Amino acid sequence: xxxxxxxxxxxxxxxxxxxxxxxxxxxxxxxxxxxxxxxxxxxxxxxxxxxxxxxxxxxxxxxxxxxxxxxxxxxxxxxxxxxxxxxxxxxxxxxxxxxxxxxxxxxxxxxxxxxxxxxxxxxxxxxxxxxxxxxxxxxxxxxxxxxxxxxxxxxxxxxxxxxxxxxxxxxxxxxxxxxxxxxxxxxxxxxxxxxxxxxxxxxxxxxxxxxxxxxxxxxxxxxxxxxxxxxxxxxxxxxxxxxxxxxxxxxxxxxxxxxxxxxxxxxxxxxxxxxxxxxxxxxxxxxxxxxxxxxxxxxxxxxxxx
Amino acid sequence: xxxxxxxxxxxxxxxxxxxxxxxxxxxxxxxxxxxxxxxxxxxxxxxxxxxxxxxxxxxxxxxxxxxxxxxxxxxxxxxxxxxxxxxxxxxxxxxxxxxxxxxxxxxxxxxxxxxxxxxxxxxxxxxxxxxxxxxxxxxxxxxxxxxxxxxxxxxxxxxxxxxxxxxxxxxxxxxxxxxxxxxxxxxxxxxxxxxxxxxxxxxxxxxxxxxxxxxxxxxxxxxxxxxxxxxxxxxxxxxxxxxxxxxxxxxxxxxxxxxxxxxxxxxxxxxxxxxxxxxxxxxxx
Numbered sequence: 246x247x248x249x250x251x252x253x254x255x256x257x258x259x260x261x262x263x264x265x266x267x268x269x270x271x272x273x274x275x276x277x278x279x280x281x282x283x284x285x286x287x288x289x290x291x292x293x294x295x296x297x298x299x300x301x302x303x304x305x306x307x308x309x310x311x312x313x314x315x316x317x318x319x320x321x322x323x324x325x326x327x328x329x330x331x332x333x334x335x336x337x338x339x340x341x342x343x344x345x346x347x348x349x350x351x352x353x354x355x356x357x358x359x360x361x362x363x364x365x366x367x368x369x370x371x372x373x374x375x376x377x378x379x380x381x382x383x384x385x386x387x388x389x390x391x392x393x394x395x396x397x398x399x400x401x402x403x404x405x406x407x408x409x410x411x412x413x414x415x416x417x418x419x420x421x422x423x424x425x426x427x428x429x430x431x432x433x434x435x436x437x438x439x440x441x442x443x444x445x446x447x448x449x450x451x452x453x454x455x456x457x458x459x460x461x462x463x464x465x466x467x468x469x470x471x472x473x474x475x476x477x478x479x480x481x482x483x484x485x486x487x488x489x490x491x492x493x494x495x496x497x498x499x500x501x502x503x504x505x506x507x508x509x510x511x512x513x514x515x516x517x518x519x520x521x522x523x524x525x526x527x528x529x530x531x532x533x534x535x536x537x538x539x540x541x542x543x544x545x546x547x548x549x550x551x
Numbered sequence: 552x553x554x555x556x557x558x559x560x561x562x563x564x565x566x567x568x569x570x571x572x573x574x575x576x577x578x579x580x581x582x583x584x585x586x587x588x589x590x591x592x593x594x595x596x597x598x599x600x601x602x603x604x605x606x607x608x609x610x611x612x613x614x615x616x617x618x619x620x621x622x623x624x625x626x627x628x629x630x631x632x633x634x635x636x637x638x639x640x641x642x643x644x645x646x647x648x649x650x651x652x653x654x655x656x657x658x659x660x661x662x663x664x665x666x667x668x669x670x671x672x673x674x675x676x677x678x679x680x681x682x683x684x685x686x687x688x689x690x691x692x693x694x695x696x697x698x699x700x701x702x703x704x705x706x707x708x709x710x711x712x713x714x715x716x717x718x719x720x721x722x723x724x725x726x727x728x729x730x731x732x733x734x735x736x737x738x739x740x741x742x743x744x745x746x747x748x749x750x751x752x753x754x755x756x757x758x759x760x761x762x763x764x765x766x767x768x769x770x771x772x773x774x775x776x777x778x779x780x781x782x783x784x785x786x787x788x789x790x791x792x793x794x795x796x797x798x799x800x801x802x803x804x805x806x807x808x809x810x811x812x813x814x815x816x817x818x819x820x821x822x823x824x825x826x827x828x829x830x831x832x833x834x835x836x
Contacts, residue, residue: 304712306832322828329715340706342649349625350707353649356642357714357721363641367623383623402710 255313256280256410256440257301262310264296264464271296273464274310283436285455285472286444287525293464294444295337298414301442302334315410315440330359333408337415337444339399343388347379347398350387354402373401377431393424400428404435411441417450429453448522451475458521460528467528472521479519479527484510494530566590566597575604588618629655634728646721647728649707650699657698658732661691665740673745679793679800681744686789688740688754690782692733693761697778699725700769718830722766730762746798753804756812761785763819770829 257279264272272293288294299305300312303319311320315331318324341350348370355366374383377397382390387398396416403411413432417425425447433454435441445451451458451472458475460468468475485503489496493506507527510516566587573579574587591598605614627635631648635641664687672681698704700722705711711721737758741751761781768777792802802808 302713304709322831325831326715326717329713332713334709334713336709340709342707344628345649346626348623352625353645353707354710354714356645357710357716359715361642371623 254280256315257442258313259301260311262297262300262307262312264293264300264305264307270464272300272307275461275464275466277459277466277469279440279442279457279459281438281440282456283432283441283443283454284457284459285451286442286459286461287446287448287451288444288461288467289529291463292461294461295414296464297461298334298412298442298444299336301410302332302336302412303329304334304336328410330406331408332410332412333403333405335399335403335411335413335416337418339395339402341387341395341398344386346384346386347374347390347394347401348383350398351383351401351405354405358406360406369405373404376404376434377401378427393420396420396424396428400431409439411435411439413441413443415444415446417445417447425450448520448525452521460525462529475524475528476519476521477524479507479523481516482510482527483507483519483523484514484516486514490514495526565594565600568600571597571601571604575601588614592618643724647699647725650705650725657695658736661695661733662736664691665736669740669743673743679795681746681799682789682793682801682803684740684744685754685757685799685801685803686786688737689757689761690785692730692737692758693765693781694778695729695733696726696762697765697769697774699729700766700774703774719827722769722830726762726766730759733758750798750804753799753809756809756816757785757803760812760816760819763816763823767819767822767826770823770826 255278257277259275259277261274261276262272263270263274275293275297286294286297296305300307301314301319303325306320312318314328317328317331319328342353345353351370351373352366355369360366360369370383371380374380377400379394379397379401382394387395390398396419400413400416403413416432417428420428429450432441432443436454443450443454455472458468458470458472459466460475468478484490484506485499486506487503489504490506490508490511492508492511494508496504496506499505505517506514507523570583570587574584578584579587587601591601625645627644628648631644634644634647665684668684668687672684711718734755737754741754744751765777765781768780789801789803792808793800794802798804
């Protein structure tokens with residue numbers, strides 16, 4: 246009971262957060278509330294996912310709105326520093342010093358995380374490298390590691406110091422299916438007892454890992470709820486047919502030769518069970534601005550879906 | 552079945568008992584000690600044979616701690632090893648070593664440039680030839696500092712930007728490291744200048760001034776515009792004050808000018824302190 250209350254407690258809260266880059270609005274009055282567990286952040290390119298994650302990771306400052314992360318205000322110098330002690334961030338393109346070995350780099354990140362005791366830093370480096378399965382390769386220079394291994398070095402760096410909040414920006418991009426599966430296992434393990442915010446283009450990652458999903462588009466929150474609720478958005482809007490349906494918003498040939506269509510089904514259509522991907526596609530392409538409740542923010546909730 | 556190795560040099564064999572006893576009871580040469588420690592680290596049998604020979608648990612713990620440290624000793628560049636020998640704390644040396652700019656290639660290029668300007672000053676017939684040294688050395692110093700503090704030049708800057716250690720502290724540390732090395736290099740070059748003693752130190756205050764101004768600007772803007780603005784102003788001032796009647800054809804070496812530049816340096820340092828939060832707050836923006 247107590248653990249349920251803890252998991253339900255807000256760890257990350259954003260209230261009308263806005264970020265502009267010159268004349269371009271990257272985030273527009275984003276309001277969110279996240280608890281413990283793995284939350285997936287979905288959205289097309291340019292939706293504002295990276296900006297949102299950078300803002301939460303204290304790598305970027307919002308122009309408007311307020312934030313509360315692990316009960317701290319990252320907009321104040323003391324809050325920002327205290328938060329940086331408790332968060333781990335894996336950026337989309339983690340820059341790694343190629344002349345360092347994997348172990349050297351983790352040792353360096355340990356220094357950045359204020360682990361000043363040499364032995365404690367080594368113990369921590371061994372722990373995180375073991376956690377991502379890089380113990381045997383810890384002495385290899387980063388420039389000689391494969392893309393998947395470098396991603397794991399980045400993840401190991403992000404979990405140095407056992408952070409309470411883990412922010413991962415597209416950690417599975419560029420990985421082959423086997424590496425992605427390994428990453429999913431890792432992230433699922435890391436999500437136990439922590440708050441993990443995971444940005445991805447892969448709806449399969451969300452289905453496999455996340456207890457909550459947020460969809461961003463054009464800098465606004467279009468949906469927040471469970472993966473099942475996202476799939477529910479497409480209930481009654483997905484059908485299969487022998488040929489591409491003319492009025493479908495999206496349609497593609499499946500492996501068995503039939504077409505899977507999304508949109509408004511014709512009378513008598515053979516409806517199929519929707520997936521997260523169906524709900525996501527329908528949300529972004531299905532109804533223009535996606536604003537069903539008419540409040541102008543385009544935010545769809547599970548209640549809308551029901 | 553493996554045999555006990557009388558030469559102790561073959562990694563496929565066990566260590567002989569005499570060597571293990573010697574290790575346990577008296578100091579060995581560093582080579583023999585390393586050999587034993589490397590072997591027992593991977594050989595459970597020799598580890599079991601060594602344990603009862605060691606005097607007490609404390610010694611055993613100390614042994615394992617040494618082996619533990621040796622196993623994962625971070626690889627260090629020559630510059631980092633030099634810094635450690637000079638007494639620089641390990642974590643400070645590592646923070647500097649992460650910068651690609653702090654490599655021999657940079658310092659080799661800088662040394663070559665200083666050498667060429669000194670050669671030009673000594674062997675050119677022009678009275679204004681030393682000006683090249685006084686113009687380039689401070690600029691080189693500022694460029695070096697910006698190259699190790701700006702996110703543009705640090706591939707791993709993002710890790711620093713979100714670290715609790717804070718951008719400002721690391722910027723200061725790296726800037727100090729580069730500034731010290733630059734000053735040593737410049738001082739070595741200045742010895743060769745064909746000018747009397749007080750004039751040969753004329754580069755020192757401008758070096759500090761350009762670095763302070765550049766760092767203060769970097770707290771509010773990207774490193775590239777900061778260094779461009781600073782060097783443009785520097786070049787403009789040198790051109791405007793060019794005068795062949797003065798030593799090295801510049802007002803730079805006059806006491807009044809040096810005092811003025813010292814004042815600008817102090818202003819730059821003051822601005823840097825006031826604006827220091829910019830390094831921590833700006834992150835990747």
